[in-house]
Amino acid sequence: MTWTGDPIWLADVLRAEGLTVIEHAGWLGRGHGDFRDLRGVMCHHTAGGGPNDWRIVQNGRPGLPGPLAQLVLERDGTYRVIAAGVAWHAGAGSHPGWPTDNANWHVIGIEGVNDGVGQAWPAVQMDAYRRGCAAILRRIGRPASDCVGHKEWSSEGKIDPNFGMASFRAEVARLIATGPPAPMENEIDAEAAVARAWIGTRTTPGELVTADGIGRYARFANGSVYWHPYVRNGDATAVPAHLMETYARYGHESGFLGYPTLRHTVVPGVGDIQAFEGGTLYRRYGQDGFPVRGVIGKRWAAEGYETGPLGWPISDEYDNGTGGLAQDFQNGRLQWDPSGVVKEINRRSDDR
Ligand SMILES: [Zn+2]
Known part of the structure; x- marks a missing residue:
């Protein structure tokens, strides 16, 4: 397992699934530390049931500081994105492939708003719950079996969520397999056209498939262009050859850096800078480059x-x-x- 960092892509991935998302101010910086590798999703219910349940999830409660989950799912199917960092939601427990009693550093927690004692789960909320889990699992390359109820994980007697996980997982599996939006052939060409002043001639045919089977890329004389449906809202991004040398050292898009999330910046006479999902590359001219x-x-x-x-x-x-x-x-x-x-x-x- 390699370090994958925080799921800073949560809001984008949920929106790409057609879901309604509220990004809470400061969510990218909220958490109890950085994620290690991401291995799945844990489903909870809030045991409150009202429109203010998110406040406890974000701010915590006496003796347990927030955030207490990364996501809150409202009863109308809206996702609140609370935190990109680690949250205290899992407690002690076990699940095959997850570290025993230590899921918080590896698993995204979703708190569905429900009182847990008989309140109905609206169809729109359950539909969003399944689609959100599928979107996250597809993004991190994990199967539906890594969508786990708190009650299944917990060795502390947790009873949430109060719906059947087997049928829920079956539907999540179907949604994962339905796949992401189809790649649009012209995105890489469009980005290459924007970069035509420097990127040079194409050196690979058409669009090549990245290691995750979802993204696409093409090489040019002076750089490469990468595309992934969930990154930069589906826009492709050019990476200059100077930074490609460093990017290659860290395994391209299948390393911890992931895909480029912004076009590069040139600091004239000094070097190049470019942001990726898992960090930002800095390289001065004539020097090695490094991620931060x-x-x-x-x-x-x-x-x-x-x-x-x-x-x-x-x-x-x-x-x-x-x-x-x-x-x-x-x-x-x-x-x-x-x-x-x-x-x-x-x-x-x-x-x-
Ligand atoms: Zn729970």
Whole structure:
């Protein structure tokens, strides 16, 4: 299993499934830390049943700080996207292929609004529940068997959700197989046309299928163009050759970086920058490029990115020898340890 990072694509993937989504302010930064690899979806009911149930899911309750799930599903079928980071929802339990008593770092929690003691589940809410689970599982490449009820997982006597999971999963399996929207042949061509000033001639025929079987790409003399139906709302994105060398080092779209999510930025005379699903690549001309991501990336961003006091990254993240991670920048180092604290040390005046 490799690190896949937070599901920053949640809102886009749900919308691509035709679902109604409310993105709560700050959801991309909300959570108890970064996800490791994503292995499935856990279904819950809120045991409240009213329009304010989401407040507890987002803010927590005495003794248990929020977020308590990534998603809340309202009774009218609307999804509230609460958090992209880890949430406290699973508790102790087990499921084949998931780490025992440790699902919160690997599983997306959905809280369906229902009182759990006899309130009906509206058809529109159940339809959205199944389609949302299918969309997430298809996105992370996991089968319907990784759609698990809290009551199935829990060794603590949880009883939610109060509907039958077997028939629910059968329908989720059918929805996963129905597949994503068909690729539009012209998206890569359209992006290549936008990039015609620099991308050069096409060197691969037509559109090639990416390793996930869903995305497409094409190579050009001076870069490549990637497309995935759930990324950038289905627009293709060009990556220049200078950044492609670094992207290749991290396994292209099947590595933790995933697909490009923005067109690249040129810092004239200095280097190139481009955002991907799992991090952002920075490469100065004449130097190796490196990704910045996760908790360290958030701290670096807060310091002003490459224009802040730390400057450009000059290493990848590495094991700091005490159970945490560190990353070197031109003017210093950021460290992360499991307490979640990021410290800046060794600020140097020499420019490396
Ligand atoms: Zn639950």
